[in-house]
Amino acid sequence: MSAPLLEIRDLSVHFPLPRQSPLAPKRTLRAVQGVNLTLNEGECLSIVGESGCGKSTTALTVMGLQEPTQGDVLFRGRSLTGANAPGRKDRARIAQMVFQDPYASLNPRQTVGRMLSSQLSLHEIAKGSDADHRVADMLTRVGLTPDHANRYPHEFSGGQRQRIGIARALMLDPKILVLDEPVSALDVSIQAQIINLLMHLQETLGLSYIMISHDLSVVEHVSDRVAVMYFGRVVEEGDWNSIFNRPTHPYTRRLISSVPDPDAVLVGTRRLPDAAPIPDASRFSPDISRRPTPDEEPEPSVLIQIGESHTVRVAQ
């Protein structure tokens, strides 16, 4: 088998915390702690977890907006971090990002057309009327019309803005799209449209997605594989089927039970599928009955295989 499209290898990102007093020991916020993930060609990998669990930091590291404390991100076996990392411009052709807030992610003083075509001229892909053509094409592709190019962001609704954000991310024909909570700022009715658009684009353009979300009902529709993060670590990972039909880690089970299911509530039959069995002497890690402090040293633990491409974290 060839090298996976993207590989996150033993990634840790730590931030220094301010000392509580001049004499107090140094404290470190362990935002991401030894994360290993792989993304295969044409796949959608979802990273789910509550806010502060490190999922966005992981995404920012993939984008090069955050330096890892330790570990590496590899694109087709080539390192994206450290001294030999590709420059900002080369990197732009590899991965692009769709941001959470469709209002803050568009420059209020730039027309949509200028924003999109400036990328083309920067990367010397197209100029003049050729660039205008490509911009018009892209706008049509994301469900807008070519004449939207002359407008400013404030003239659009939230859903339209997110479409523009997607168009911007696709302008350079990247291989990977990192979607940071792409629909959580939108109305529920608009969410479905954007999700459908993303699925359609993935199919037609052969994209690979890394989707960051706290909302499992969104993840359920698009992901091939799911990684559940809790306090900086991956606690359970597996394909879509094993995570949703055999949620095993107590945290995953809690997450899934939090998804509203109106039918089940009405009939009073709300229940979760059974967990996969884990070896007798082992215990899940971390213990979710107490909330860890962000700066504490995590207990030693390993991911163990509990099914075909299904792993869960247990204490060592």
Add this chain to the structure above:
Amino acid sequence: MRLRFNLVFGLTLAVIVVVAAICAGWIAPYDPILDADLMVSEMPPSWEHLLGTDAQGRDVFSRVLYGAQVSLTVGLVSQMINSTIGTVLGVSAGYFGGWWDDLVNGLTNVMLAIPSLVFALAIMAVLGPGLPSLLIALGLTNWSWTCRIARSSTLSFKNQAFVQAAKVAGFSDANIMRTQILPNILGPVLVIATLGIGSAVLAEAALSFLGVGISPPQPSWGNMLTDSRELIRTAPWASVFPGLAIFVTVLGFNLLGDGLRDMLDPHMRTRKA
């Protein structure tokens, strides 16, 4: 509508002064330097000399008009230098942070601690009188407010998602500062610049009054005040009218600045749908 009044009245005054300066050559009935006639010195305002004459018998009206050229050149050019320095330092300090930010902050605080007129006086003492040195002296001493405003506005924009998106798209830091940040902070910088024009006009007058600005016989509002300060009892018009010109110009640009600030302030804009 207080908001409108400031803007419209300030703009009107500023436009009148600018037009007067540009058209001085056509409007002025006399040459400001050469038409000196001691036979008509210290004449009160009359139809012949609208604003009277000074001690050398020169037409005060013509000299005020030509003085406007000097004052406005100094005001506009030196403020342009100030705005450029302040914006470049402020935006880069806010964007890059780190030691560069500390350095620029320190420099700004030093500039704020030294009275800018005294600093300008010192620079003039080194460079000698004249228009070019006046532009340099005033252009290097009044950028600290612009710098502060530019820096704090940049800080509020640099972590916005659209700036990150530009980074991800591969744009260089210089390009991001120019195309993403600068257009968004131009409003407050422009307001400071307009207010700065007024203070530069005042500073020019003060320096010329002290004798280190524009040297006679070239007319400037400041040196006209110096020349005629001994005539204040016998020929008050020779000093009152240049003073009035300074007053009107500074008032005009300050009101314009206030009006612009009100207009650009989002809290004042709620009525405009």
